[in-house]
């Protein structure tokens with residue numbers, strides 16, 4: 001019995017641990033893809049209107065700049081610091097980097 005309980009506790013801990021790590025792809029699809037496009041090319045209706053750069057080709061910003069923009073916004077992009085945790089923002093910066101071909 002005690003073994004069963006500790007196995008269950010271990011499983012619960014393991015799955016909550018997995019959920020804690022930000023799922024950057026889901027965050028991107030939810031918050032960012034409407035402008036930047038699912039693939040980061042910026043070829044959405046909004047993206048074209050805003051003249052967004054193609055992040056599969058052109059990433060002329062540092063990690064620190066990207067972090068700042070995601071938190072505080074830039075131009076027509078609003079900041080996400082109320083919606084996203086620091087870990088989420090960090091995961092998104094890494095995600096944006098991974099879009100570059």
Ligand code: HEC
Nearest residue numbers: 031032035050061065066069070074075076077080092096
């Ligand atoms: C309302 C449309 C919109 C949404 C939604 C949006 N962005 Fe942006 N994003 C922009 C605009 C506009 C810029 C500024 C482009 C420029 O000035 O070159 C920008 C710039 C950026 C930059 C580049 C910063 C730089 O210094 O050039 C990054 C990185 C970025 N966005 C990531 C994200 C992430 C991550 C999300 C989701 C959390 C997101 N964006 C959501 C419109 C949007």
